[in-house]
Amino acid sequence: MKVSLYGALISVALAASPALGQEPAATVQSTGTLRGQVQEAPQAPVAVLAPVQQVNVLRAGTEIPLIMREELTTKKKKLRVGQRFQMEVSENVTSNGVVVIPSGTPAIGEITEVRNKGMWGKSGYIGARVVSLRLGDRHIRLTGNFDDKGVTGTGGVVAAVALVPIAGFFTTGTSAFIASGAGVKGFLDEDIAFRPVASQLQVIDVPVQASAASTPAASQNAIPAK
Numbered sequence: 001m002k003v004s005l006y007g008a009l010i011s012v013a014l015a016a017s018p019a020l021g022q023e024p025a026a027t028v029q030s031t032g033t034l035r036g037q038v039q040e041a042p043q044a045p046v047a048v049l050a051p052v053q054q055v056n057v058l059r060a061g062t063e064i065p066l067i068m069r070e071e072l073t074t075k076k077k078k079l080r081v082g083q084r085f086q087m088e089v090s091e092n093v094t095s096n097g098v099v100v101i102p103s104g105t106p107a108i109g110e111i112t113e114v115r116n117k118g119m120w121g122k123s124g125y126i127g128a129r130v131v132s133l134r135l136g137d138r139h140i141r142l143t144g145n146f147d148d149k150g151v152t153g154t155g156g157v158v159a160a161v162a163l164v165p166i167a168g169f170f171t172t173g174t175s176a177f178i179a180s181g182a183g184v185k186g187f188l189d190e191d192i193a194f195r196p197v198a199s200q201l202q203v204i205d206v207p208v209q210a211s212a213a214s215t216p217a218a219s220q221n222a223i224p225a226k
Contacts, residue, residue: 057193058095064142064186065090066107066130068178074116074124074150075175083111087184089133098196107133107142107186116175123150123173130186141189150174 069086072079087109093101113127130144150173 055193055195056096056098057191058093058100058188060188060190062093062188064093064101064107064130064133064144064188066184066186068109068180068182068184071180072111072126072128072148072178073175074114074126075177077116079111079114079126081111081114084131085109085111085128087130090183095194096196098194100192100194101133101135105133105135107131109184112145113147117150117173124176125149126176126178128178130184133186135192140192142186143189144184144186146178146184148176148178150176 066087067090069088072085085108087107089101089103089105089107092099092103108131109128110131111126112129113125115122115125117124125147126149127147128145130142130146132139132141134140
């Protein structure tokens, strides 16, 4: 009877325990859950802060001093409306101590109106406008108008008509004339953004002249000491 009870207890214990070499289902499921938690999510890129470059602006409306590089006159009756002529910037245009438009920068003007002198004392007239300047590879728009009017011969016409009517017909005024080198005012028609850049000094190699004592000619012409 004791042997039978002992055998029954052993059978119950073997039935309750899992088979050798096998893991419990709960353990396998738990391990799978842990492996899923170990995987890391991809990280977002991190921004690297760069120094902010200061940008300055030369505003539209800034006065641009110009000079004529061509002579304009109605004397030869060759001027035409739409004809272009050469100009250039006469002084450095600066902003915050920085030269934005250097002196000598080429510019362009255009004829807008022409009237040649004529009979009855009619004087010549030239109307023109400033078009643009070329700064590097850019064409910067400009505004500005200027003109010149010759002197009329009204006084001579009145006197001639009073004395001999036909003489007034041959009395003419003077031609309009704008000389090369004459000053003209222009104005920026657009903003110019710029960034100051430190200028590099240029080293000029100046050859040193040999002294007279070291030259062969000077040695031959030297007076021997007595």
